[in-house]
Amino acid sequence: MHLTPAMQAFILHWGEMGAKWGVNRSIAQIHALLHIAPEPLDAEDIAETLGLARSNVSTGLKELQGWKLVKASRALGDRRDTFMAIQDMFDLATAVVEGRREREFAPTIAALRAVAEEAKADATPETVKARMQETLETMQMFDDWYRDISRLPRGVQLMMLKLGAKLARFIPKG
Amino acid sequence: MHLTPAMQAFILHWGEMGAKWGVNRSIAQIHALLHIAPEPLDAEDIAETLGLARSNVSTGLKELQGWKLVKASRALGDRRDTFMAIQDMFDLATAVVEGRREREFAPTIAALRAVAEEAKADATPETVKARMQETLETMQMFDDWYRDISRLPRGVQLMMLKLGAKLARFIPKG
DNA sequence: CCGTCATTTCTGCATCTCCTGAAATATCTG
DNA sequence: CAGATATTTCAGGAGATGCAGAAATGACGG
Numbered sequence: 001m002h003l004t005p006a007m008q009a010f011i012l013h014w015g016e017m018g019a020k021w022g023v024n025r026s027i028a029q030i031h032a033l034l035h036i037a038p039e040p041l042d043a044e045d046i047a048e049t050l051g052l053a054r055s056n057v058s059t060g061l062k063e064l065q066g067w068k069l070v071k072a073s074r075a076l077g078d079r080r081d082t083f084m085a086i087q088d089m090f091d092l093a094t095a096v097v098e099g100r101r102e103r104e105f106a107p108t109i110a111a112l113r114a115v116a117e118e119a120k121a122d123a124t125p126e127t128v129k130a131r132m133q134e135t136l137e138t139m140q141m142f143d144d145w146y147r148d149i150s151r152l153p154r155g156v157q158l159m160m161l162k163l164g165a166k167l168a169r170f171i172p173k174g
Numbered sequence: 175m176h177l178t179p180a181m182q183a184f185i186l187h188w189g190e191m192g193a194k195w196g197v198n199r200s201i202a203q204i205h206a207l208l209h210i211a212p213e214p215l216d217a218e219d220i221a222e223t224l225g226l227a228r229s230n231v232s233t234g235l236k237e238l239q240g241w242k243l244v245k246a247s248r249a250l251g252d253r254r255d256t257f258m259a260i261q262d263m264f265d266l267a268t269a270v271v272e273g274r275r276e277r278e279f280a281p282t283i284a285a286l287r288a289v290a291e292e293a294k295a296d297a298t299p300e301t302v303k304a305r306m307q308e309t310l311e312t313m314q315m316f317d318d319w320y321r322d323i324s325r326l327p328r329g330v331q332l333m334m335l336k337l338g339a340k341l342a343r344f345i346p347k348g
Numbered sequence: 349c350c351g352t353c354a355t356t357t358c359t360g361c362a363t364c365t366c367c368t369g370a371a372a373t374a375t376c377t378g
Numbered sequence: 379c380a381g382a383t384a385t386t387t388c389a390g391g392a393g394a395t396g397c398a399g400a401a402a403t404g405a406c407g408g
Contacts, residue, residue, distance in 0.1 A: 006293035022196035038301035089312035119180035138263035148338035164322035170344035
């Protein structure tokens with residue numbers, strides 16, 4: 001697939017952003033390419049376009065599918081897969097947040113909960129135990145909030161986003 | 175400073191979490207230690223406790239101060255700095271989010287805006303330009319939302335968090 | 349202005365991550 | 379089942395990151 005300079009720049013920036021957030025740069029670039037691509041691409045095409053080894057693209061695509069950011073499909077009577085990124089930006093954001101929550105945030109909360117429990121048994125000072133507990137509770141509060149919100153219908157979520165700070169007006173006092 | 179097994183475990187998990195989110199593991203550990211420490215620690219103490227080179231602790235502390243997660247202070251008539259992490263968990267979360275927005279999210283939006291502009295001039299296909307535009311607008315929407323919310327008083331923010339999905343009830347229809 | 353103590357910068361090395369190309373495996377066709 | 383095509387796995391190497399220790403810089407007291 002031919003890339004115009006602007007498309008190259010887009011992919012580059014997307015890759016940078018990924019790198020800063022702990023995502024492999026190449027994988028982020030593959031995602032960027034699929035994100036702007038008007039039609040599904042096959043792995044070979046991606047490898048050529050981005051100048052990556054075919055094998056890498058394979059691994060990257062697998063990972064992106066694991067995050068549910070990319071879907072594979074195969075045209076009838078074709079032998080190779082073609083790949084497409086989630087189209088809707090809101091769905092994309094949801095998938096990313098949900099993925100990170102599930103794989104990184106939730107397990108950390110669970111681990112810290114166990115640690116806080118362990119602290120009760122060993123010689124950990126009271127003040128430290130209290131800090132751990134507070135940490136845990138706040139993280140849990142954020143997690144609960146996210147899970148609450150994520151269950152709402154998309155339309156309501158969008159509304160809340162667009163209302164932004166104005167929402168505060170409708171909050172019951174006290 | 176002596177670490178009980180639970181404290182060690184806490185620091186380890188905090189470090190792991192940091193690593194997954196693109197933060198240097200040692201730096202995350204330094205932060206974890208300061209986070210649970212009941213009183214301010216000096217750099218020497220941190221280095222010993224975590225088994226890091228003194229120089230690395232220095233760099234790490236500088237970075238943590240840059241993120242406004244840690245404050246340095248010096249007792250009157252003392253020659254060495256002591257360090258303390260933000261105490262309130264909500265303040266911590268705010269500092270992290272604000273830091274990332276400022277350094278990583280906002281610059282990316284700006285870069286993508288420039289790219290979208292560039293795309294108008296070069297041979298980028300219409301569909302691709304549209305995708306870029308949509309991407310930009312959604313990212314901007316999230317950013318606007320965050321900036322809106324971040325300006326509200328802490329009490330209101332807490333209220334919104336605790337209300338969670340129930341907030342949807344107060345959203346005006348339409 | 350010199351000595352002490354603390355901090356920071358810098359250099360080289362160890363480790364880890366990531367990528368490539370080759371080999372192995374899987375899938376489909378005739 | 380043999381051949382063709384696509385995908386995945388894997389071992390090795392290149393490059394990036396992170397760390398320790400040495401050297402340089404800075405701050406303060408006398």
